[in-house]
Amino acid sequence: MGIMNDVKDTTRKVANTVVDKTEDLVGMTKSPKELANRVIEHLTHREYKEIASMLSAEARKYLDKTGLGDSKLAKEKLDDFDKAAKDIAIDLKNHNYKEVTEQLEKLEKTLPEKATESYPILGSVKNILRSIIDACKKHVKDDVEPEFKDILKTLESSFDKFTNK
Secondary structure: OHHHHHHHHHHHHHHHHHHHHHHHHHOOOOOHHHHHHHHHHHHHOOOHHHHHHHHHHHHHHHHHHOOOOOOHHHHHHHHHHHHHHHHHHOOHHHOOHHHHHHHHHHHHOOOOHHHHHHOHHHHHHHHHHHHHHHHHHHHHHHOOOOOHHHHHHHHHHHHHHHHHO
16 A cells, blocks of 8 residues: 555656646646645645745746736745745654644744735735644644645635735
């Protein structure tokens, strides 16, 4: 059974990589539903670096689509988020959810209120992080396996704001 799970996981990763590279080449954005499903998938597999990379890449695409991609403040805050996200995400896979929650809360602070008010896309990224943090906190408090599918609608709603702002 372990070999079959490894094959499925490898296939999933390859398929995701092919789709992501193709979309990045043409500047195509994912739908809110696809983004939400992908975040849930990565959370379930504890692939935090992939979430960070995807959030940054999609936020950049949407900033460009809305004509805000040249904004110095937006670029700066997204760069800060991107660097912080990749720095903390690299090694979280082997940590418990309490540590993951603490690191995600630090990451959330890289998106200050001023930036999230000026750029709703950054506010959406902050809302997405908050949803994940709340799910992890519930897991730690209740000592149960996290049920990330419970936040699917919230994630979709936040990603929907990417396309509507």
